[in-house]
Every structure is written in structure tokens, then in C-alpha cells.
Amino acid sequence: MEQIKVVIAGPRGRMGREAVKLAEETPHFTLAGALDRRNGGSKLSEIGEGFSSEARIYEDIKECLFETNPDVLIDLTTPETGMYHAKTALEAGVRPVVGTTGFSEEDLKELRELAESRGLGAIIAPNFAVGAVLMMKFSQLAAKFFPDVEIIEQHHDRKLDAPSGTGLKTAEMISEIREEKQQGHPDEKETLEGARGASYNGIRIHSVRLPGLVAHQEVLFGGEGQTLKIRHDSYDRKSFMSGVRLSAEQVMKIETLVYGLENIIE
């Protein structure tokens, strides 16, 4: 298999550290460097996170990409940083694989145009877990028969964005096959603000944040005399790593931006 040179942004984060281990363990990946907010100039093996890689840590993305000349930048940081990194990578001829969530439609449009104008692949995947992708696909199918649907996403309490990227993507995928629809009683009133959750084209999204949780989502459909629940649980961040690996492989073969892992696993 073709050797892929990767840089990982956010190596000390919950996802980033799994991604560093993935890169260290994958024979056809070469970990060329890491982008962090601190530890610039050190090697990954020197920062006490249990990494064995001798790859250097950079604090400046431009310097990092110039010196390491990677094929792929894997970004697992924060929404603002993720957007800046993805843009800077494309401008430098590097293909971004972005797991970071919280991108707007405008962000996606801008990155798609940039990727296509440079003839480069880019993948933005709100969820890298295959089970979560299937949950979204099954939900899209179910919504053809059950147009009344609410999404309950549950995450750890260190999460910055709400709703989750997965919750939003699920609502987007359902909206592709469902007309906008007002759900619940037409005269319903919130006596406590937020009680009915956020609304995406009329689909309610409820965000739960609690210590102890990792990443969980239930898509709840209601019909006459029946309900259907489609649920996915990530109990460990290892659940995301096969999707990260697949994305880094596939991004080398495309020349546009792909938003969502469902577009590369089917």
C-alpha cells in the first residue's frame, strides 16, 4: 500500500492521542509531525504522553507543513482552529482530514471551493465511527416512513459544541428526504426556554452533557401507536480510529471535499 505521510493537530487531546497511536501502529502511515499549542520543538516521545514517535511538535502550522511536507493533515482540535488548519493545509497543497466538529455551511462551501480549485481531496467527517454512520443512514431511511423525529445526543461534559456534529449531520441527512415539518402541537409554548431543544428544519435536537458519557445518540421516531428508536454508543474513542485511517487513505484519491464518512464507505 502507498505510504502516507501525516501530521496530526491536537496530539494531546482525547481524539488526537488515539490518532497518534493509530499513526504509530499503521505500517503505511508515516507520522511526520504534530501540531500543538505547546511543546513546540520537542519530540512526541518526550512529552510524557506515552508516545514512541520521534516526530517533532510544531506550534505554527505553516512552519510545520513547510518542514514536514506531509500528504495529509489530520485535525482534531477546536472549530476555529480546525477551519484555519484545513484552509492553511489546502493552500499549502496538503489534504485535510478533519474530525473537528462545529463547521458552518459557509465553512464547508469555502473549503470545497478551495479544494476543487487546487485539485485536492479534503474530508470532513462529523463522526468516524462506522456504527454512527449506519445510525445516520438507517435514520434517513426510517424518516421516509416516520417523518416525526427527534434527536437526543449525549456527550461528555468537556465538549465545546452543541449540537454535536453528528446530531446536526443526522438532521441534515433526514432533511434531504423529508419536507420541513413543524412537530408537536402547533400552539405549543416553551414555559422554560430551550425545553423543546434546537430546531433544524423542524427536527428537534436535544443535547445532553454529563461526566461519564463518551458519545451517544438516539434518533426517536413516532408514528400512530408506535415508536422506533435507532441508537449508537461510542464507549471508547478507539471506535473512531478505523474511520480516521480510511479517511486518510481515501483523501489521497479524491479531488474535492467530502462531508461525511457515509460518502466514502458505501
Ligand SMILES: NC(=O)C1=CN([C@@H]2O[C@H](COP(=O)(O)OP(=O)(O)OC[C@H]3O[C@@H](n4cnc5c(N)ncnc54)[C@H](O)[C@@H]3O)[C@@H](O)[C@H]2O)C=CC1
Ligand atoms: N469526527 C469524529 O468522529 C469525532 C470528532 N470529535 C471532535 O474532535 C474535536 C476534538 O475532540 P477532543 O479530542 O475530545 O477534544 P480535546 O479538547 O480533548 O482535544 C483538542 C486538542 O486540540 C488542541 N488544540 C486546540 N487548539 C489548537 C491549536 N491552535 N493548535 C494545535 N492544537 C490545538 C488542544 O490543546 C487539545 O489538546 C472536537 O471538535 C470533537 O467534537 C471528537 C470525537 C470523534
Ligand SMILES: O=C(O)C1=N[C@H](C(=O)O)C[C@H](O)C1
Ligand atoms: O466531541 C466528541 O466527543 C464527539 N464529537 C463528534 C460530534 O460532535 O458529533 C463525534 C462524536 O459524537 C464525539
